[in-house]
Amino acid sequence: MNLSDRIKQQLGPVALEIDQPLANRIYVYVNADQIVAAVRGLYEGLGARFQILTGLESRSAIELLYHFSFDSEGTVVTLKTKVCTAFPEIESISPLMASALWIEREVHEMLGVSFRGHPDMRRLLMSDDWPEGIHPLRRKYQL
Amino acid sequence: VKKTILPVGPFHPIQEEPECFQLHLDGERIVDMDVRIGYNHRGVEKLSETKTFHQVPFLVERVCGICSASHPLAYIQAVEDIAGVRPPPRALYLRTIVNELERVHSHLLWVGLAGHFIGYNTVFMWAWKYREPVMDLLEELTGSRVNYANARVGGVSRDIANADLAKINRYLEVMDPAVELFAGAVADDPVIHARLKDVGVLSRRDARDYAVVGPTARAAGIPIDVRRDDPYAAYDDLDWDVCVEESGDVFAMAVVRLRELMECSKMLRQAVRKIPGGPIDAVVRAIPPGEALGHVEAPRGETFHYVRSDGGANPVRHKIRAPSYVNVPSFRARAIGETISDAVLIIASVDPCYSCTERLAVVRSADGQAELSGEDLLRLSHERTAEIRKQYGRTKLDELLAKMPPVV
Numbered sequence: 001m002n003l004s005d006r007i008k009q010q011l012g013p014v015a016l017e018i019d020q021p022l023a024n025r026i027y028v029y030v031n032a033d034q035i036v037a038a039v040r041g042l043y044e045g046l047g048a049r050f051q052i053l054t055g056l057e058s059r060s061a062i063e064l065l066y067h068f069s070f071d072s073e074g075t076v077v078t079l080k081t082k083v084c085t086a087f088p089e090i091e092s093i094s095p096l097m098a099s100a101l102w103i104e105r106e107v108h109e110m111l112g113v114s115f116r117g118h119p120d121m122r123r124l125l126m127s128d129d130w131p132e133g134i135h136p137l138r139r140k141y142q143l
Numbered sequence: 144v145k146k147t148i149l150p151v152g153p154f155h156p157i158q159e160e161p162e163c164f165q166l167h168l169d170g171e172r173i174v175d176m177d178v179r180i181g182y183n184h185r186g187v188e189k190l191s192e193t194k195t196f197h198q199v200p201f202l203v204e205r206v207c208g209i210c211s212a213s214h215p216l217a218y219i220q221a222v223e224d225i226a227g228v229r230p231p232p233r234a235l236y237l238r239t240i241v242n243e244l245e246r247v248h249s250h251l252l253w254v255g256l257a258g259h260f261i262g263y264n265t266v267f268m269w270a271w272k273y274r275e276p277v278m279d280l281l282e283e284l285t286g287s288r289v290n291y292a293n294a295r296v297g298g299v300s301r302d303i304a305n306a307d308l309a310k311i312n313r314y315l316e317v318m319d320p321a322v323e324l325f326a327g328a329v330a331d332d333p334v335i336h337a338r339l340k341d342v343g344v345l346s347r348r349d350a351r352d353y354a355v356v357g358p359t360a361r362a363a364g365i366p367i368d369v370r371r372d373d374p375y376a377a378y379d380d381l382d383w384d385v386c387v388e389e390s391g392d393v394f395a396m397a398v399v400r401l402r403e404l405m406e407c408s409k410m411l412r413q414a415v416r417k418i419p420g421g422p423i424d425a426v427v428r429a430i431p432p433g434e435a436l437g438h439v440e441a442p443r444g445e446t447f448h449y450v451r452s453d454g455g456a457n458p459v460r461h462k463i464r465a466p467s468y469v470n471v472p473s474f475r476a477r478a479i480g481e482t483i484s485d486a487v488l489i490i491a492s493v494d495p496c497y498s499c500t501e502r503l504a505v506v507r508s509a510d511g512q513a514e515l516s517g518e519d520l521l522r523l524s525h526e527r528t529a530e531i532r533k534q535y536g537r538t539k540l541d542e543l544l545a546k547m548p549p550v551v
Contacts, residue, residue, distance in 0.1 A: 022224060024373055025435070049367070050354045051438070052464040054449045065449065067436065074373035076436060098476075099354035099469055125181035136189055143186075143193055 003073050010041045026077045032090050035066070038079050039093045042068045048077065050099045055107040057139050062088045062111055083113065092118035110137040146174065149483065151490075151520070162471065164490065171482045176475055191461040196222055196430045197296060199458065203448075204290045206463060209252070211290045212238075212245045213441035214463070217448040220375055220437030222296050225452050228427050234298035236418040238376040240308065241285060241293045242439070243407045243414070247318070248277040249442035250400045250407075253494045254325075257397060260487050261338050262525035265544040269325075273318055280314055283307065298424030308415045315408050322408075324543065326401040332540040337531045339394035342481065343489035346391060349476035357444020358399045359470045359493045363391035369440040381413045393492040400494075430454070441466055443494050467495045484523040 001009070004018050004026055014037050017029040030038045042048040048068035056063050061082040068077045083090050092115035094100045104115045105124040112135040115121070126136075135141065151164040161182040167175035187206055191199050200215035207214065216238060223230065230238075251274035258266025278288045284303050285291035293299055329335050345355070350363040360367055368385040370378040386402040388395035432454040438447045444466030451460040470493040478489050532538075 021435075025224070049351070051445070051447050052462070052468075054460070054462040056451065056460040056462075067447070067449070069367075069372075069438075069445075071367045071372045076373070076438070078436070097354065098349075098352045098472065102468065102472060103464075123181070125184040127181065127184075136186065141189075143189060 003070060003075055003077070006046060007042070007077065010045045011038055014038050014041065024073075024075045026075060027080055028077060029080050032064075032081045032083050035064075035079070035081055036091045036093060036096070039066060039096060042077060042079070043096060046070070050097055051076070053100065053103045053107060055111045055113060055137065057085065057111060057137065061085055062113060064090060064107070064113070066093070088113040089116060090114075091116050094118050109135065111135050112138065151486070162495065164474070164486075166478070166483065166486060168483065171484070173478050173481055173483065173486065176478055178471060178474065180471070188461055188463055192457055192459060194458075195456045196452070196458065199461065200295060201290075201292060203463065204292065206465065208289050209249050210245065210441040210443070210446060210465070212242045212293060213439045213446050214448070214465075216242065216294050216376070217437040217439040217446050218450065218461070218463075219294050219296050220439070221435040221448050221450040222430060222437075222452075222458075223427075224435035224437065225433040225450065226296070226427050226430050228297050228425050230298040230425055231422045232377070232419045233302075233421045234294075234423045234425075235377040236380075236414055237299045237303060237423065238294050239378060239381070240303075240311070240411060240414050240418075241281070241291055242376065243411050244277055244281055244284075244311070246442045247404060247407045247411075248274050248281070249494075250404050251277070253400055253491075254397075257488075257491060260491050260521065260524055261335075262528035263540075263544070265547060266325075269544075269547055273321055276314055276317070280310060283310065295424070296430075297427035298422070300424075302423050305418070308418065311411055311415050315411060319405070319408050322401065322404045326398075326405075328540045328543045329397065329401070332538050333535045334528065334532050334538060335540065336394070337535075338488070338528055339397060340390075340392055342393045342485050343477040343492055344390070344392045345473060345477050349473060350391065353469060353473040353476060355444070355470050355473050355493075356466050357440070357442070357470065358386075358396055358403065359444060359473065361385065361387045362395035362399045364389040367445075369438050369445050373438065375437075375439065377414060377417075378410075380417060381410050383410050383413075393488055396492045443467060444470060467493070471495050483520070484527045487520055487524050 004020055007028060008015060008018060014030055014034045015028050019027045043050060048070050051067040051069050054065040062085055064081050066079040092104055094104055095117060102124055104118050107113050108115060108121055109123050109126050147168040149166040149168055163179040165177045166173050191202055194202055199218055203214040203218050204211040251270050255267040255270030281291060282288045284307055285293050345363045347364050350360055350365050366385055366387045371385050383406045386399045388399050430452045432452055434451040436449040438445050446466055447464040449462040450458050453459045474490060478486060
């Protein structure tokens with residue numbers, strides 16, 4: 001069975017849509033409240049390696065992209081989800097893996113996304129005197 | 144229990160990447176630790192959104208002075224996927240050659256520093272003596288010792304004449320026997336074993352939990368290497384092996400890097416022999432809307448870039464994840480239970496970009512404050528090696544080091 005079928009089987013209805021623009025790149029769309037189930041499916045169910053989380057503000061929402069590498073297949077699978085721009089919040093995946101601890105802190109300070117259940121939400125990169133509530137990767141923050 | 148907190152870092156003028164490690168000690172033993180980063184945060188991701196697609200490589204090759212070929216390449220591969228462009232074969236070979244030369248100088252730099260940390264300063268001088276000609280070669284081939292500005296979206300910016308590429312072989316003639324001799328001497332030296340074996344062990348489970356990459360992962364028995372797993376540039380055309388060790392200790396991390404130096408040499412020789420002629424650039428003008436990601440095996444592990452385009456002149460989002468970002472937090476799993484004299488070594492063993500072994504203060508909870516310098520931390524490590532060397536007397540490695548020609 002090819003990888004995208006295995007993902008479909010593993011995630012079931014959690015995977016809303018699967019898109020494969022290139023042979024070695026797969027994008028899986030999921031609802032934000034299903035993110036832990038989706039991550040668990042790829043990480044524990046299919047043995048993927050967590051690469052990183054990308055947060056970005058698009059026109060209508062804050063998008064969160066969880067990148068996983070299937071090294072033996074040479075394929076990168078990205079879980080894509082959206083949270084609302086005004087009160088961005090999502091369940092933390094750090095209880096599942098230590099590799100998410102830093103990046104969730106980073107997305108929190110850069111975009112203002114809250115990660116429910118993260119054990120340590122201190123700042124990671126910005127200095128201590130950087131003002132509260134200003135998130136440099138938001139669109140309204142201009143250089 | 145009276146706990147001592149020992150902050151290591153954050154600043155040193157020659158460091159590329161200041162970090163601060165807070166070691167919580169019970170006597171000499173590390174019982175907990177915390178890492179603070181961000182001292183050198185330059186906002187490259189945000190800055191990238193203000194540059195055109197063709198300017199970004201010049202920005203990201205400055206993310207790190209050592210991985211200045213890997214970062215732009217990962218970005219460029221992402222943009223080429225968005226544009227649907229495949230660079231000409233000669234360009235792919237030139238990218239491979241510059242990236243492998245980068246790995247050679249990076250690994251030699253690490254070998255030298257590791258030697259210095261455990262008190263073999265001759266190794267430090269010796270390794271850097273062989274590193275210097277690689278920097279000279281890169282300057283001759285690309286125009287610069289660092290920040291080569293070699294790869295560009297669609298190909299490479301400048302051709303390298305085959306006659307100049309032949310100089311790489313001449314360098315390898317000198318490097319190969321030196322690395323082989325050295326690796327052989329290290330492999331069964333009792334003092335090196337005593338200092339590096341079973342120190343800072345990264346279990347396979349922790350390696351997966353922290354999602355470490357590169358030599359750090361391969362030393363812990365995780366056989367991943369982007370060059371083989373998701374091949375790019377010309378790696379698919381070359382015959383080489385991924386170096387994997389099982390023990391996950393500092394020794395394994397040293398062995399993996401030394402073996403990789405030999406693999407680099409194998410790849411470079413083949414690439415110089417097999418490089419095809421032809422154009423070096425598929426001209427790319429506008430980048431259509433879309434998103435893509437690129438990853439490249441940098442000397443320290445996978446570097447990851449995600450790019451999104453809305454069809455304009457600049458990326459609207461550019462995410463960068465350097466290998467040290469996932470390798471550094473794994474110290475927590477490796478350092479707890481070890482002693483301070485091994486701390487420098489464990490921190491250095493993942494080749495962070497570069498750790499803060501200088502400017503260190505001991506803060507005692509009850510009886511005031513005392514200050515120790517980074518040199519004191521090094522001294523602790525050197526004393527430990529000296530003690531062990533006394534037990535073993537003169538070893539094969541000492542014979543080899545004594546025979547090395549003086550460095551001028």
